[in-house]
Amino acid sequence: MEFYRLKNNPGAVNVSDIPVLEYDAFTEQTLTLLKKREHHAVDYFTTCTGNKLRFFILIAGDDTHTIYLYSHVQDRNVKVLNSLTAHHYPMHVFEREIFEEHGILFVGHPWLKPLRYPNERADRNAAMSNYPFYTIESEELHEVGVGPVHAGVIEPGHFRFICHGENVLHLEIQLGYQHRGLSGLFASSRNMLHRALLAESIAGDSAIGHVLAFSQAAEALCSFIPPSTLQTERIVALEMERIAVHIGDTAALCGDVGYQLGQAACEALRTIVINTMQDWCGNRFGKGLIRPGGTNFPLSADIAGHIMEKLDEVRKRFGNAADLVYNNTGILSRFENTGTVSLAQARHLGAVGVSARASGLKRDVRASHPFQAYTEMKYSPPALDTGDVLARGYMRKLEADISFMVIMKLLDTFRESGSDISPKPDYLMKFKPETLSVSLTEGWRGEISHCIITDETGEVLAARLKDPSIHNWTMLALAVRGAEISDFPLCNKSFNLSYCGHDL
């Protein structure tokens, strides 16, 4: 086995220290590593310099708290490779992306089609309008197309159902409408503040998760270790984001089945959380709070006290609201056994985050690759095993409860120790040349990973961003298979995946 073992999160490695393998050895090693259940592919991408294409793969070892890194280099003219997806399904999105960008045909890929139709696509004839949808010829079946513009004016995405009466036989999801070319913008930007702002807009509901991942990656590139107060602030913010979204999702789940009481109760609570965030940093979604090297909004004893007071109120009231919701027979009849994804399916698809844990797959960066204040904690993620809408809904309650505990604990320690004030952000940090940094965070949806590669002058050569949604969209398609089409919105909401996080 030839790989570089990254033991820290975030971590940085000199690009020349990453082993380069021939494609056959590369494939064999990847498949051997991924055979182990504790391993999963965090990211697989290419960078292009001159006429050379370099494939990087990052495999996370959850049990050993490490990331295995290695690569493969080949000429750009080589257009045919053997597919990894054929043997390990979760690689399918990454191979589709490489296929789209460089036109490389992966032999054995079950369905090689473009992922998001960016401007930098290799095949100019492939377009949104001629997307290759799966079809079944039958008089008895009908196709239902929903989107890309949704009735609720959410994000754009096209859903193509093949239905038999009210039952869904197959769902295909076409995304890419929101592609903004973020990776390119990251690489071309020469301004650290600009990059932080970009990171905050990767997915609006995970602003803190993404900007934290970016800040960590940037800091790893200049060996900056955040002081403990800064770490506390970051984790408090991250967990507040998680609480707000989880409560908001509980409200939306109630709304989708017409249960107004639960919806109204939870929406009010979410508002309290995000307003408290606004009291802290001036933005309800925490934008502007987390920056590389420091923060403009350091915690004070007053603010800490204010957050604790508000969150304690929310914790109690959310406990009551969740009791009300999850003891309501109407709700249970709608949520139970709806949109089930089994553990075997979740594992097969390489699911991450809260949806994976609802199916019993305990994958959580906070436990497997602890970052910031989590390095001091022994975090053990909760999990359920039914994998239905009820499990995904109830996970929100369980996770929010843990987040409340984590925040209280951190803020208590902060107030007792009378810690120093965090430094101001440092937008002028110098990156180490020819280095690759990897940073993982557990956003509320799941594993966020950012990866930055610098060139010989220390400028950003390539940036690689990954939102957990990219792993989980296929889960949704599988969840509604065989279900009633009228249950689709409920299933969709229970995953609450990001369109723009997928499209980048």
Place this chain on the structure above:
Amino acid sequence: MIALGLILLTSLFTAGLIVRVKSIASGRRGPGLFQPLKNIWVLFRKGSVYSEVSGIITRTAPIMVLSALLVASLMVPVAGFPPLISFRADFILFAYLMAFSRFMMIIISFDSGSSFEGMGASREALYGMLIEPALFVLIAGLTVFTGGTSLATIFDLTHREGYSYVFGLIVAYIIGNITVVENSRIPVDDPKTHLELTMIHEVMVLDLSGFNLAVIQLTSLLKFAIFGSLIASAVIPWDLAPAIRIIMFFAVQLLFASAIGMTESFRSRYKMNRNQQYLLTISLISVLFFVIILFTKNIF
């Protein structure tokens, strides 16, 4: 004339009342009582946008939907105030005017050529078919009980027997449930939802706009008032002074709208494939009521 006036008056405020009750139950203030009407007024002043594939049906049928309902409302008695039109077995025409109105709705939704409006239409047709027996069996039972032959007389349960007030409540219960289905309310449908795949009634009007949409929304208001008036006729004694009956009529409408509003606040929708069970239950209650009436009349 008074009957028609009361029905039209009722249709003006019930929708707003339901919204208001729901708002208050969820801790909000809510819009004014006449907001739904104002919305309709805005729609009337707007132009219409038509789907490319739609033809004459979309342009003409909405007004037929409304006029069928208007004609039906002419036959509805209100707590002893006689309807404008009344003849032997007019309830059959009444029921089929309702059915005609539903049929027109269904073909409007087909006419738009949308991929999911047909889905709503098939749901609406199925539910309409399953709820129809409830209304007919109920009317048959009342005919036996009161000896009346038209809508104007069969709802007169006053002082026939001591227990006829209880019967009045049973009739109110059955019609209340029929209203839930006919007017697409929770737990069968959710008029507030934005999720087109879960809609029944709303999805059928997705492609209507401006004048046509306003007409369809007026129809919903009127339909609600018609059923509300039938309930009032069943529970209010017909021999009280007219002024008292009018007061009681509005009290009943208030209670009815509040009951709908409270139901919508505190319960969730059924799973789509459970709706059929619910509809059949209403029909069965209706049949049970019919059998009880046969017993009380010593026909068995």
